Structure formats: structure tokens, C-alpha cells
Amino acid sequence: MKTFQVISPVDGSVYLEREYITSNQIETLLATATAAQKTWQKVPLSEKMAICERAVEYFLAHADAIGEELTWQMGRPIAYTPNEIRRGFQERARYMMQAAPQALAEVSVSEKEGFRRFIRRDALGTVFVVAPWNYPYLTSVNVIIPALLAGNTVILKHAQQTPLCAERYAEAFKAAGLPEGVFQYLHTTHDDVARIIGDSRIDFVAFTGSVSGGHAVQRAAAERFIATGLELGGKDPAYVRADAPLAFAVENLVDGALFNSGQSCCGIERIYVHEKVYDDFVQGAVALVNQYILGNPLDAGVHLGPMVRTSAAEFVRGQISEAVTQGAQALIDSTSFALDKAGTPYLAPQLLVNVDHSMRIMTEETFGPAVGIMKVSSDEEAIQLMNDSEYGLTASVWTGDADAALHIGNQIETGTWFMNRCDYLDPELAWTGVKDSGRGCTLSALGYESLTRPKSFHLRVSGY
Known part of the structure; x- marks a missing residue:
């Protein structure tokens, strides 16, 4: 079993060591996510929201411990790290829950005699979230919460500098009662990330990171007709x-x-x-x-x-x-x-x-x-x-x-x-970039559009 170490920038010590996921484990993870999604998408939105709210409460209850371990992993002063949870994370998660009922509601069109017509927003399937180390909770929550509320399953891969963040998500969702397989995480290599993106069981990729990383994600997805959301760099x-x-x-x-x-x-x-x-x-x-x-x-x-x-x-x-x-x-x-x-x-x-x-x-x-x-x-x-x-x-x-x-x-x-x-x-405004800052949109009601697909219903109910 191959492993990697997290070297703390605080003092140069080995803060923790983790194992990379194996090929067999990746296969099991993907199969589990696909199977779980078929059931999860049928769960009422109110129940999904209640589970996500309990997960947020878990994070808030453990904010100090999460902040300290985040300081050790990436170096931000402990005066600020717990606030990543208490402020931005909580604010974004709760706004996306608040926005969900309207954002995910059926879209009505004009009345037409003899017909019933509307547009439904279906889940994509499985969303692969590749998150960075600099704001590991703020960047990932932008996608994870709305993806779950939309009926998708989620697989999270955090940067190797902050692996405990992915594990904390798993703990929170387990405590919240999320069904098994709906949220999963992995620690893996860049090569395996590319292979996972290329797998037919992945339906959307949300990547936050460097421009070169964004190009790598695009190349990995190039043989498939799936969308990618890319939040890259800035000047x-x-x-x-x-x-x-x-x-x-x-x-x-x-x-x-x-x-x-x-x-x-x-x-x-x-x-x-x-x-x-x-x-x-x-x-x-x-x-x-x-x-x-x-x-x-x-x-x-x-x-x-x-x-x-x-x-x-x-x-x-x-x-x-x-x-x-x-x-x-x-x-x-x-x-x-x-x-x-x-x-x-x-x-x-x-x-x-x-x-x-x-x-x-x-x-x-x-x-x-x-x-x-x-x-x-x-x-x-x-x-x-x-x-x-x-x-x-x-x-x-x-x-x-x-x-x-x-x-x-x-x-x-x-x-x-x-x-x-x-x-x-x-969180009420669309988070998006132009040029090499990426493409796509998270947050706001518009953030749900990339995590769902429109499905039109055109029913002739009389006159046939």
C-alpha cells in the first residue's frame, strides 16, 4: 500500500501519513456512488436539507478542533482558521439550502390547451469534487452541499496537504445520517484523478486549483461529454x-x-x-x-x-x-x-x-x-x-x-x-471567472444549473 505524508509548514514535522486508495477500492467507490444515487435522488428535498443542516451543525460543534488541525496542515494562524467554519462555510452552506427549493423547482411555461408542459431539473449522477488546500472548506462547500441537495452523489478528493478536511466531511455526514455511499472521499494521485474523470460513472467535475491543473482536468474529460466547473487562478x-x-x-x-x-x-x-x-x-x-x-x-x-x-x-x-x-x-x-x-x-x-x-x-x-x-x-x-x-x-x-x-x-x-x-x-451572487480564471458558476441560485440537467415534459392530455 502506497502512502503519502503531510509535512506541516509550522515546524517542518510530519503531521500525518495516509494511504493512497487502490484501484480495487476506486472501483468499489464508483460502483457504490452510482448505486446510492438512484435511491438518493428520490429522497424528498426537505429530508436532504435536514441532513445537510445536521452536517453543518457538526462542523460548528467541532470548529475549534478543525481550525487547529487546519493550522497544522497549511499554516494559517489559529486566530483565523476556526472562522473558516463559523463564518464562510456556514454562510454558504445555509444559503444554498435556503435557495434550493426555488432553484430546483419545476419550471412552468405558458398554458396551452390540451397539453401539460413543464421542465424538471434532474440530478446529473455522481459529482467529483477536487478541492485545494488554501481554503479547503470554503471552496468545497460551494459544490458539495448543492450537489447533494440536487440529488447527486459526491466523491471528494482534497489536496494532499489537507487530507483531514475530506475525512471531516465524512464524519459530519455520517453523524448527520446521510445514507451510505452518497458522500465518499479518497486520497489519490494525479494519475488516478485523471482516470476517475475518464470513468463513465463520473457525471460532473468541479475543480479548484491552478491553471495547469484546470488544463489537466479538461484533458482528462476530453473524451467524454461531461461538463467541468473550473475555478482557477487570479491576479x-x-x-x-x-x-x-x-x-x-x-x-x-x-x-x-x-x-x-x-x-x-x-x-x-x-x-x-x-x-x-x-x-x-x-x-x-x-x-x-x-x-x-x-x-x-x-x-x-x-x-x-x-x-x-x-x-x-x-x-x-x-x-x-x-x-x-x-x-x-x-x-x-x-x-x-x-x-x-x-x-x-x-x-x-x-x-x-x-x-x-x-x-x-x-x-x-x-x-x-x-x-x-x-x-x-x-x-x-x-x-x-x-x-x-x-x-x-x-x-x-x-x-x-x-x-x-x-x-x-x-x-x-x-x-x-x-x-x-x-x-x-x-453566496447570493454567482461565483465565476473569465479568461484563465476558469469557467462555470458556483453559489447563488445559478450554482444549481451546472449540477442538474433540464428534462422537458410535453404531455398531450386531450384531443388525441
């Missing part, structure tokens, strides 16, 4: 207009860039500031970043823990170093952050100015606690620069003028447009 921009609420913008954009050590798909990765407020913005941002504490994520008061692994930190160090070589100026003295040391996953936050789009720090996904700040002279220049990207997940404007925000937002190539907010998912 999310913010534009601070001359009329921005400046102190508010500084506070929220610094948090949006540095929270989770910058390891967020929709984190702020580049900031454009109008020349009239540029100096004040930069001064405020530097002062705030210098108040951050980089430390052991198990200690109280720590804002930044280690990145998920040393290689990730070295990648960000490389972007910063290259930008400085090309003329950028790093404004944060990393030596004032004692734990920042090359060859470790502990990395100080960084702000860079004198940047432009010839530098990777402004065009390539960083996924770390570093952000470039660039001066602009007009809305038009900001729009051009914001759209100058391979990505389009979220973007934001900071202004006191809602009409201007709408005017600019209509021209930005993005899945979500914010005014005076960033790095947040509202």
Missing part, C-alpha cells in the same frame, strides 16, 4: 480613485492582499492608485504592514503564519527579487520580521512601488504576501491596466461615487466587480 486588481475613502481603502486592501499569507484565489495582487492620493495611500499601507506580526501560527496575536511550503515562499521571493532587479522598490524591511528566512516557508509581507507590467509581480499570479502598487492618472488608464491580464476572477474600485463604480465595472473583464470591498464571496 485580482484594485483601483483607488482620487475620491476614495482612503483610510478605509488602505485597511481593507492591505488585508485583502495579506490575509492567509496572500494565498487566496481572489486576494488582491496588484493595486492602481490615482496620482492625487498615491503618496498618502502608499504611506498608510507601509505603516499598516509594518504592524503585522509574522510568527508561529499557533500563537495568539499572529497575523501571518508560514506559507504552505518552502517552495511557495521561494517562488514569491523570486518574484520580489526579480522586480527589484528590474527597478522596483521594496518598501518593507524584511529584516524587521525575525522569522523571515530564506529556505523556510516563513516570508515577510512586501509592498513594491516603481512597478510596471513588464514585471512578473504585476502579471503572474503571486499567491503570496506581496503586492505591487502602481500610480495612474485617470480612470481610463486604470481600466486598461486592470484588463491587461490573463486572469479575470474579481476586481474592485475604491470610490465614493457609485455611478462611477458602475461605469468602470461595465468595462472590466471580471467575474465579480466590487466597490469598496474585496476578497469576499457573497
Whole structure:
């Protein structure tokens, strides 16, 4: 039996070891999911919702323990990890339950004499969810809860850095009374993931991860007529207009860039500031970043823990170093952050100015606690620069003028447009991206559309 280890970024120790699933076990898992789905789809929606609610209650009751083990697995400070369950996870799960009755209801059409006509939303079958390590519960709940409510069975594969998250789901659904086989998880290799996607018993794939991972999912599904939902990377921009609420913008954009050590798909990765407020913005941002504490994520008061692994930190160090070589100026003295040391996953936050789009720090996904700040002279220049990207997940404007925000937002190539907010998912709104940020939609009532298929009923009831 082959195994893998989870190396904790906290101290480099082996946190846990797990076995990979075998080929025979994969076969059993797929067969079980297919058989269970035939019964599960007939369960009344009210009963499905009650089971999912009990699962959410399980998570809430164990939020502290789940938070601590998540800190050990991926390094986010323990001050924040339980809130992944208490806030976002709970909010999204419960909204998708609330939206289910209407989203899954039959669609009526106009009356036609002698006929009964309507559209029903049928479950797809088995949904394969491939989830990442950076927000392992928030990303996966977007699909798991609505997929189950729609009558699908679910197979979950979590990143190898966070395998306990998949196991926690299984515990929660078992405690909630979910019938056996309706939810299952596996620990497996990339090669086996591709083989599973290619299996005829998989009916939809929901993947959150890198662009290269998205291409791999697409290749694996290419021989089959199934859909894939892909939530990939981002290089999310913010534009601070001359009329921005400046102190508010500084506070929220610094948090949006540095929270989770910058390891967020929709984190702020580049900031454009109008020349009239540029100096004040930069001064405020530097002062705030210098108040951050980089430390052991198990200690109280720590804002930044280690990145998920040393290689990730070295990648960000490389972007910063290259930008400085090309003329950028790093404004944060990393030596004032004692734990920042090359060859470790502990990395100080960084702000860079004198940047432009010839530098990777402004065009390539960083996924770390570093952000470039660039001066602009007009809305038009900001729009051009914001759209100058391979990505389009979220973007934001900071202004006191809602009409201007709408005017600019209509021209930005993005899945979500914010005014005076960033790095947040509202479960009532569609979560989607454009360009290399992926395709498909989760959350909102629209999130159910990719997890069901329409089936039309056309009944001649008289006149035959």
C-alpha cells in the first residue's frame, strides 16, 4: 500500500501519513456512488436539507478542533482558521439550502390547451469534487452541499496537504445520517484523478486549483461529454480613485492582499492608485504592514503564519527579487520580521512601488504576501491596466461615487466587480471567472444549473 505524508509548514514535522486508495477500492467507490444515487435522488428535498443542516451543525460543534488541525496542515494562524467554519462555510452552506427549493423547482411555461408542459431539473449522477488546500472548506462547500441537495452523489478528493478536511466531511455526514455511499472521499494521485474523470460513472467535475491543473482536468474529460466547473487562478486588481475613502481603502486592501499569507484565489495582487492620493495611500499601507506580526501560527496575536511550503515562499521571493532587479522598490524591511528566512516557508509581507507590467509581480499570479502598487492618472488608464491580464476572477474600485463604480465595472473583464470591498464571496451572487480564471458558476441560485440537467415534459392530455 502506497502512502503519502503531510509535512506541516509550522515546524517542518510530519503531521500525518495516509494511504493512497487502490484501484480495487476506486472501483468499489464508483460502483457504490452510482448505486446510492438512484435511491438518493428520490429522497424528498426537505429530508436532504435536514441532513445537510445536521452536517453543518457538526462542523460548528467541532470548529475549534478543525481550525487547529487546519493550522497544522497549511499554516494559517489559529486566530483565523476556526472562522473558516463559523463564518464562510456556514454562510454558504445555509444559503444554498435556503435557495434550493426555488432553484430546483419545476419550471412552468405558458398554458396551452390540451397539453401539460413543464421542465424538471434532474440530478446529473455522481459529482467529483477536487478541492485545494488554501481554503479547503470554503471552496468545497460551494459544490458539495448543492450537489447533494440536487440529488447527486459526491466523491471528494482534497489536496494532499489537507487530507483531514475530506475525512471531516465524512464524519459530519455520517453523524448527520446521510445514507451510505452518497458522500465518499479518497486520497489519490494525479494519475488516478485523471482516470476517475475518464470513468463513465463520473457525471460532473468541479475543480479548484491552478491553471495547469484546470488544463489537466479538461484533458482528462476530453473524451467524454461531461461538463467541468473550473475555478482557477487570479491576479485580482484594485483601483483607488482620487475620491476614495482612503483610510478605509488602505485597511481593507492591505488585508485583502495579506490575509492567509496572500494565498487566496481572489486576494488582491496588484493595486492602481490615482496620482492625487498615491503618496498618502502608499504611506498608510507601509505603516499598516509594518504592524503585522509574522510568527508561529499557533500563537495568539499572529497575523501571518508560514506559507504552505518552502517552495511557495521561494517562488514569491523570486518574484520580489526579480522586480527589484528590474527597478522596483521594496518598501518593507524584511529584516524587521525575525522569522523571515530564506529556505523556510516563513516570508515577510512586501509592498513594491516603481512597478510596471513588464514585471512578473504585476502579471503572474503571486499567491503570496506581496503586492505591487502602481500610480495612474485617470480612470481610463486604470481600466486598461486592470484588463491587461490573463486572469479575470474579481476586481474592485475604491470610490465614493457609485455611478462611477458602475461605469468602470461595465468595462472590466471580471467575474465579480466590487466597490469598496474585496476578497469576499457573497453566496447570493454567482461565483465565476473569465479568461484563465476558469469557467462555470458556483453559489447563488445559478450554482444549481451546472449540477442538474433540464428534462422537458410535453404531455398531450386531450384531443388525441
